[in-house]
Amino acid sequence: MINASYNLGATTVYAGWNDGDALASAATATPTKGQRLAIKQDMGTVVLIAQQSTQTSGTANTKATVTGLRADYNLSKTAAAYVGYENWDTGTAYNNTLSTGTRKITSIGLRKSF
Numbered sequence: 001m002i003n004a005s006y007n008l009g010a011t012t013v014y015a016g017w018n019d020g021d022a023l024a025s026a027a028t029a030t031p032t033k034g035q036r037l038a039i040k041q042d043m044g045t046v047v048l049i050a051q052q053s054t055q056t057s058g059t060a061n062t063k064a065t066v067t068g069l070r071a072d073y074n075l076s077k078t079a080a081a082y083v084g085y086e087n088w089d090t091g092t093a094y095n096n097t098l099s100t101g102t103r104k105i106t107s108i109g110l111r112k113s114f
Helices: none
Strands: 002-008 011-025 028-042 046-057 062-074 079-089 102-112
Antiparallel strands (some): 079 102
């Protein structure tokens, strides 16, 4: 696994790469590899984040992709309102399970840090 981030003032870029085996059990290893790219723009009160991750696994080379967007509105040093969107394509056809098909998620909320 290799990860890196680089800060360009108000902009931060992120990149990651992995290659190895995922262990479903002590006896079963599934080959997997992936990458992640992201960018964050901090404009003081508003922070925008965009990212895309891909993960290819198994002997059939199933490729899952997650694309996400998020905006935070900082209310104080420890509180922010946010809205986010995520599109997760599992790389397999939907077959009535939570781990197949495509999911689109929109989130709205309030985050509090301590």
